[in-house]
Amino acid sequence: MEAEIQAQIPGLDHVISEYSVGYLTHASRAYVEDADPNAPSPLSEAADAVTELLISASGDFSAENEKAIQNLVEKFINSLSAADGVDAERRQMPFAAKKLDQAINVGSQRNMSSTLGLTGGGVDLESANSRKVESRVDRKKLEKAEKKIRAKQEKKVMKNVEYEASRLLNQPDSTQSYEEFYMAVNPLQMGADSQSKSKDIKVDGIDISIGGMRILTDTSLTLAYGHRYGLVGQNGIGKSTLLRALSRREVAIPTHISILHVEQEIRGDDTPALQAVLDADVWRKHLLLEQEKITKELAAIDEERASLADTSKDAAKLDHQREGLDITLSDIHAKLAEMESDKAESRAASILAGLGFSPERQQFATKTFSGGWRMRLALARALFCEPDLLLLDEPSNMLDVPSITFLSNYLQGYPSTVLVVSHDRAFLNEIATDIIHQHSERLDYYRGANFDSFYATKEERRKTAKREYEKQMAERAHLQAFIDKFRYNAAKSSEAQSRIKKLERMPVLQAPESEYTVHFKFPEVEKLSPPIVQMSGVSFGYSPDRPLLKNVDLDVQLDSRIGIVGPNGAGKTTVLKLLIGQLQPSSGTISQNPRLRIGFFAQHHVDALDLTTSAVGFMAKTYPGKTDEEYRRHLGAFGITGMTGLQRMELLSGGQKSRVAFACLSLTNPHILVMDEPSNHLDIEAMDALSDALRNFQGGVLMVSHDVTLLQNVCTSLWVCDKGTVEKFDGDVNAYKKKIASQANEAGVVAAH
Template identity: 50%
Template sequence: MLAPSTARATTLSNEFIVLAVDENGVLYPVKTNTALFTKHAPDVDEVIVDYVQGYLGDAAAAIAADGEQGVGGEDPVEDLIRPMLEDAGSSEASVTELCAQFSQMLAALAESAGAQKKPTLAKLAAPVNMAAQLAQINKATKASQIGTTDLAHIKGRQVASQVDVKKLRKAEARIAAKMEKRGSKSRYEASKLIRENTLDDNDLLMRVNPILDYTSTRDKIKDVKVDNFDISFSGKRILTNASVHLVYGRRYGLIGRNGIGKSTLLRNIAHRELAVPTYISILFVEQEMTGDDTTALQSVLKADLFREQLLRDEASINEELRRLDAPEPLDSRGEVMSKHEIEIKRSEMGDRLNGIMSKLQDIEADKAEAKAGEILSGLGFSAADFGRPTKAFSGGWRMRLSLARALFCRPDLLLLDEPTNMLDIPAVVWLERYLRTWTSTLLVVSHDREFLDEVATDIIHQHSEQLDQYRGNFKSFWATREERRKNQIREYEAQMEYRAHLQDFIDRWRYNANRAAQAQMKIKILEKLPVLEKPEDDKVVTFTFPNPDKISPPVLYMSDVTFGYSPERKILENVNIDMQMDARVAIVGPNGAGKTTLLKLLIGKLDPTGGMVHRHGRLRIAYFSQHHVDQLDVSLTAVGQLKAMFPGNTDEEYRRHLGAFGISGMTGLQEIRTLSGGQKSRVTFAGLAVQQPHFLVLDEPTNHLDMESIDALTNALKQFQGGVVIVSHDERFIDSVCTEMWVCASGKVTRFAGEGIKDYKRMICPEAAQAYGAAAPPPGGQQPRDEPGKDGQPKDDQPGHRRSTANPLPNSGQGRKESLLPETGPLSPIGISLFLLTAGGILYYFTAVKRRVREDRARARARVESTGKAEVGGPYELIDENGCTVTDKTFRGRFVLVYFGFCHCPDICPDELDKIGDALELLDRAPETKDAVQPVFITCDPQRDSPEAIREYLKQFHPKFVGLTGSIEQVRAACKAYRVYFSKPPKVAENQDYLVDHSIFSYFMDPDGQFVDVYGKDKTAPEMAASITAYIAQFRAAGRELGQ
């Protein structure tokens, strides 16, 4: 029976789509060709290719069945596939060519299907009894007239069954609702691959929040609890079997490393891809709002869609009441209404108007403009800005408008992604204070510890595809997490020790007749022990800037500098600044005050309209722009980006600079578009390091970095021996790096006389002073600036010892030293007694613990000395990647770092070899350790790791690596000499993949072939390099030199 349909399906198929028919005669796609993608869009992700192929296949099946292309005027190629390919990063020409090909194929398919569906005359295969069919129809008609159904064909006799029409309609309604829900779900799942840029903010808000009247949901439970869900993005698993519980009214901070998937989680919640009840309103501030002619104040007011709807209804009813007051009002049919009809209509309209006014009163609609103005003012908008059209604002200010709209809406669940990135310190202070009074649920992603300490009541830590929740702010989370981690390590180590004890007993007495029963009991105990996973070690992130050569002062100064983009609008006026090589300066002030302009004047990107900027002739300045991501070519790799920006160096040199900022291994060879925001920032930092600058000028460098990377940047800047100038809103970062602050405001640049960023916050925001428990500091005092002398140096300056200076704030009261904290009264005698008692107990406890630890170490040392140390290393004979014989004597005269592994290792070996490569790069920077260490890789899997495979494998780590292999016996002998454990699965079929279990150590051998030290997974590259440097120094201190 299926033969004709199959033939038709084959006819309708083409070189891209092949259709088949199922047992019910329904067409479905069985194959689609990827050649077009390979030809026109080779860079499109496989996930999108699979989705487009599936969608085109379904569309082709529908066309083949109906004979028509598109339903309801929809074009599947232009409406869905084109936006998807454009968002995937394909060029416009490639997308146009692909879409044209797809449209032609579907059109040809529709034409062929339409031709085949035309009715044609055909001879009947058998005669038809029309009289019998007519009798059957009459019988069914009679049954339908009395509300019965003919079931004779089922039971062989006439049976009348009464149909409940109401139940039938309810069942049909349930089925229709279920089908609609299923259809909407399918459509929404498809939208996961498309960014809905075609929707404006209000349309997207309405789509996500179908219930407009939020006053009707006040009595409902608004907690969000979702258990056991998975999230993936671009084929990468973000969360596995995770759970989240958000209690209404609490404020949650979501933290985690760059690229871990925090924004993806927020997006899934915002789009209701997780099971969030529909009566809970959600708003996600993800991107800047679209600018138009609407004023800033009106754009915030219009964000409350419920209020806008009520106002429209009120205006409509008032208009209707005015119409009824006309002499002869007409009804909907155009006829004059009677007096009675007018009264009924007026009463109906009055009742509706009273209901609307009641709701407007409930939401305090009369105070809406004042609330909107308060929010805009707090985020830095001036009164003049309220009336400016939104299209006149820059991207950063439109992002603030998006935040203002969200705060004004007050949704049940507010989702914020790095809200402080575009804010200055005054706006951050205001936002902290505003969010502390937030009454609904808040989930915010932020890297700013101070902000989280002020705002968050709970912390959610995203890591290892899981979500861990902690009560308290960030400080509480950090302390609790560290304590929890210590407990996990203790529990794990205790169980491992217990397991080893049991296994040792079993191995010793399993075959002893007298102890066999006890051994069996121990085996059962061992089997029942819960399996504990080893707690993950926090990956240490390190940044390194090369130290510059010294230059003599004056290094960099401004004298009476004035700048304006027009004569009428001066941004800065009479600025005087002097900076030396030890400068550590933070520039703070409100947005728009000229901080970035000041930085561009310092580095020479802008020329002053008045005054002078002096830079030392040999001064090199590296500049980190706030918009650095936009300056990267996303089609290049990280190495390619540095090569394009700073040509002339080798790939090794570029990779060394990238490795100094955590971009190592294959990450440096990925396209920049695949990197996270934090990794893109690291590439930019590596570009700064290539320039070997004397001064680092950084504009908001922490915006895209996670907390670990901010700590790494802080440490790198502390160790950097050049000058540092920073514009940032991160309080902890400023306090950790900078020794002085300059305030840029009202066209002036003045030095702040307080003691850090908290004093500045107290000064600009009196409410912050109360929050910190101290009075605001005095603003500062005026000091005469230092005029340059004849030789170019400032007067009364000692060369090489002068700190950076700027105009101090006026009226600072210089010379006075006032305490910023209020004085406290004397402690009571009871308090002093309790303090002394507690301190004495703590002192006794730690003294006893210290003594016990010292005794344990002495006993352990005695055991080692009594048993001696096993020899590591020894003779071996292997072959290298070129097929040449290599023995342990080949490397005599050089220090050797030996690592045992295998090329098919998925993660451990690449990480360890990356670490060795990073350590070698650190060693090669110093002349005394350059080329002093030979890295050697010995495979534990000689069956698969041929010399050619090893050569290709080691290319990605470090060019100095020597790879060795050999026969199974030769490799086993080398492993035995180095006390290396390795184990391969006993029975492995040919071409079957498998893993080799092996020790994870790097063995450091001296030039005589003697064992020196061993480095495990816990050692970082800098620690390994420091240890090796010390050993080499000891070697040379003994009067010995390395052989050539």
């Protein structure tokens, strides 16, 4: 029954399924002879209660789901009837209260059983035993068992991560500054003792849930210091939730291990970008202020001490005070030296430069930067702080190819532990020393593996588990067939008993997970005669005195597979908007076939979706003419299956919203697909499906992307947008990355001199 409940409601907490089975089993046996014919039976009451509980826990209140759960409960009740050999008429008999020989005091809380986790009431065992009947229960053993159960439950509650009860999140973000949060999460460790402690992380028995959904169950987290871990898994599996739990120490990580999580963009104010990065290391800033304060106090003491005789009491007092301040100042100097505080400004400037901030832009106030650039500043601050555990959540989503190249090279030399969530295969192949696969409420470790080797090993593990499971199921079926045939045969009964014991000793294997696959499909395209769309001598600027693009020539045909790369702010998205007619050029011409239909996927595609309605409802309103079943079938071609298409889109993950946007895009039946950062938020399986769909698409493709794997798999020609021009690059994306890295190294050598 439990397995069937879990199959019907994936992700259901095991406690609920266990409780449901136990409640129904208990109710099926709760009958007496002198029943009140008007009272409902305890089994029917239990069935109604369990059905409502399971429907509520599933979160799916559709008629189909309610009917499926009702059928599941009825099926289990019927199996209980058959197993217990109870007459069907008696099983329908209602329950009647039977008068007890001795009253039970339910008001007392002493000796209360908490086996079922109920803390609101109990039975007074002393009152129940007051008839002087010798109890068969060993009271000491019972109390000892109850104590162990309570301790286990309390430990379980302590392990459980519930964000509503978070110690550090009780304060809203608006009332807690970055400095306050940093100091709460990372208490300053002074002296040599903190350096001698191990910075490996090993935490067992982790349970994490959020919003009633279980993310991890009784899982171990193991991170070796200095390793770089790639955390991978499907969209919505809870990777970001795990990072947040770690960043807030909701998981019991030792306090001498500093943690920093790049999650939100920094708040804009008048602080220059370079100073904002320097201020990110809160303890360095705090220690510098303390050093200045103590230095002034020592100067004041010296001045006062010079006027006193060596033998006076005040002189001795001042000497004692000075000695204490000298010790504190010495500790501060040691900590600042350990931080290499004197090199801080040059290191901060180097990190900002690698992430695309020119020396001039490093002096701009943070409030002048857009959201994407503020996210880069947040990343620069984290890299500058160099915490013992650096947590990165999809860092490549906010970076261009040059900045991703810099980040990859930087992390390869990072001295501490890195845990990064990413769906960028090329990025993970370059930086990861180990892969952690999050799935089925657990973490699987692939040590010494980059993404490619992990993927191959995972597939081999899955195939091996499937073979072992199928082999055992066949063996079980063979044993069971023999048992069923000869169980009551006198000549064969001993052999049947032997096989029964063998079947009972056989370990129970879990059915292997079904393979997670996604398929995208774009519609077929009718042929058009060239030219399809051309840009000739196009120039553009958002203001006349500051041109962004000059003399751009670009030709897109039905067989084009063009990728545009370049630094952020160079005008890549502007090129796409000029091509689709959202912007008009200041000079030059853009011509296109009059029958041409262009499908545009915007980087911020979510802004075009009505998140208060379902995907099916949005498509019916925006692209009318089909039935709901046709819209659902169309969404299914982009991985939006089952009831997902009928849920409000605000409940969908970022990757699911992207898939809805692609499904809407294909409804326009385009000849040319123009896409701005299409890989953002998609998991690896969805990105593979997108790559396959674009390769099989019969029309043209023009995309701006930072994802090296997607560019490699789809694009046959690469164009670089930089310094006001758009020029074809002679080589693939890997050659472009090498050129960027070479230029960065040359710039570093020049800066050093």
